[in-house]
Amino acid sequence: MDTASGEDQFQHIFIAALDLSGEARDAFLDKVCRKQPDLREEIEEILATLDPTELTGSKEKRALDIFGFCLDLDREARAMYLAKVAERCAEVREKVDKLLTSHGEAADAEFIEASPMADPEQVPSTGLKANDVVGPYRVIHEIGRGGMGAVYMATRKDEEFEQEVALKILPYAMATQDLISRFNNERQIMANLSHPNIATLLDGGATDDGLPYFVMEYVDGVPIHDYCDFQKLTIAARLRLFRKVCSAVHFAHQNLVVHRDLKPGNILVTAAGEPKLLDFGIAKILRPGSHEPVTLTESGVRPMTPEYASPEQVRGEIVTTESDIYALGLLLYELLSGHRAHRFGNRTEEDVQRVVCDDYPPRPSVVFWERFQIERARGTVVLTPESISEKRRTDPRRMERQLRGDLDNMIMKAITKDPDLRYASAEQFSLDIVNYLSGHPVLARGHSPLYLMQRFWERHQFAMMTTFIMVVMVLLFVVTALVQHRETLAQRRAAEMQRAKAHFVGEFFSDLFAVPQVGGPAGEIPANLITDRAMRRIQEFYPDNPAVQAAVMHTVGSVCLNLGAENQAESIITEALALRREQGEARDVAESLRVLAGIHARRRHFDKAECLLLEARSLTEAEDDQIAALMDGQVLQDLAEVYDGQGRHDLAEPMLWRALAVFHNQDQRDPERVSRILYALISHYQELEKWSHEEVLLKWALEEQIQAGSDEYLVHTFARVAEKLRREGEHARADYFLQCAFDLSRETYGAQHRLARNLEQALREFDETGVAEPEPNDSPLVQ
Structure with a gap:
């Protein structure tokens, strides 16, 4: 079947509608334009110009309107349309022809000569009109024309059944032997092709004049x-x-x-x-x-x-x-x-x-x-x-x-x-x-x-994304479980170690004090006796647990250090350090290194202390948890003291500030540790006679120490405040803070302690000046 574009369909329906009028035209348009209301509206707009009542009045205006419509019509449709116009008003037709002639498109212009296959518009008419009969089929209207003839919408005229079909016929002017052969070839091709998406051949034959035709399904x-x-x-x-x-x-x-x-x-x-x-x-x-x-x-x-x-x-x-x-x-x-x-x-x-x-x-x-x-x-x-x-x-x-x-x-x-x-x-x-x-x-x-x-x-994007998310979730679950398991084991190990240390210390010191002492003042126990007995008991209590052995030895070494037995403390801490190195726990090793560095710092062996602390720092920096961070802060503070001892004050200052940041920014802030570092900073700046930060640091230290209940450092801070006020000529206020320091030192250390006696001597010197005691709130430092 030949067909045309939507524009060709418009032309052919318009031509068919020209030969009809009244109810017949309406019925025809209802049928062929039932799915294309816009097409019907355009056709009726042009047909309305043929109404006799529309052709009265200004003929120039009507001629211009019809001329405009003619430009949208092909040659055949235009000729038929103008013929209808001429039947109703010859004068309007003449005016339209003049307009078309001046436009270069007169309705009676000749076709350009070319092969009949070149342009469907040049295909001659078959002469068939609506209601003409071809074989058992009645023509309804022309659908379109192509290089191989014209196609009509038709229906069977007999009573067997009613079916709309597409009828294709070769015009007389094209009925050469070659084109008849080609037309029959198309019919044979269609007969051999049965496919859901190919128009089906239904029938074929020849007219009484010998023109071939064939019938296909009508594709709406x-x-x-x-x-x-x-x-x-x-x-x-x-x-x-x-x-x-x-x-x-x-x-x-x-x-x-x-x-x-x-x-x-x-x-x-x-x-x-x-x-x-x-x-x-x-x-x-x-x-x-x-x-x-x-x-x-x-x-x-x-x-x-x-x-x-x-x-x-x-x-x-x-x-x-x-x-x-x-x-x-x-x-x-x-x-x-x-x-x-x-x-x-x-x-x-x-x-x-x-x-x-x-x-x-x-x-x-x-x-x-x-x-x-x-x-x-x-x-x-x-x-x-x-x-x-x-x-x-x-x-x-x-x-x-x-x-x-x-x-x-x-x-x-x-x-x-x-x-x-x-x-x-x-x-x-x-x-x-x-x-x-x-x-x-x-x-x-x-x-x-x-x-x-x-x-x-x-x-597979969805599946891969889903799989990826599931794998990530599983990995997160596994990692979380492993971390929690590790933390649980660490907490269990720490708890067991604390119980072991507590049990050992309790048993050890009960046994130690129950033994009659040889030599020395009554009530004093030689340090070597403590270490010798401790080492034996450690071997007896924990022969197969080197981690607990190291922890207990570290504790005993710290006790000896507090008793002033530095040599014994160094020996036992060194042995604990060796055991801890074997266990590979970085925090434990850093803890023993720090204590050992403190022993060397007391002896003013600052170079050895620095080496030990730098090693401890490398271990604490590598760990990523809160405990390691706290340990790192302690190491930083110890390093600052060592640098101050070496006279390398430019290195000590940043270490103290970094240590302060560690302890001040922790979720569970340690006011006592903060107060200690603040006191160290105050001492550092006073040693260098840098007074610009002194007042701020003293106020901050007093707040932290009072909050922490750190009486030991509060005594020293009161004394530092007194020194500052005395240096500034505020003798009355200085006397007040010195008295506070003295009273707190007797409560904390006892009246015979060296610090208490020194503060008492300083107070006597103040009393000799006869300066009155100020009110507590007079001091700007307290405020």
């Missing part, structure tokens, strides 16, 4: 590109619809038929969404087992539609199935991008051949961004990225991403100039579309490892 549909736009089909939906067209074309190829005129107007889509392939008028039959077509063309004529023709067709070469693959590529180009790959207009045959055979169109993802203006019978249409993407239910950026890559390459492979590089068959083209829709690699892109990985990821 619209061209495929219009259907896709009307329905606003997405890219994926258009691809699925296109696959049905590929199926029909592949079926024809399997039956040795090359269509040779695949274009949107030859593929109608029904209301049910099924495409129907039409018009096998210029199709070729291939010899079985060969791709060489049987020669059926007349000399000098190459029947084709240039915008959808392959290079082989344009050059007049032998046409095979590869030409249909090329046309399918051009069709998909238009369905997806919204633009035709080629637009020729009034170009010469040489221009057409150069463009089709040599020039490649822009890729669909590129041409999509172009703005293009199209002149149609019913107005101007402007193609824009926004309008095109809106008809595909997307936006321009997203649509470009969809076209770029696989779809670009698939289309460009189908329309390559070399037939051997195109898809081998319509089925292969269709299968590549399946690959694209399912996320598999497409044949047109090759199989590079990077591309294969990309498609695998896109195809």
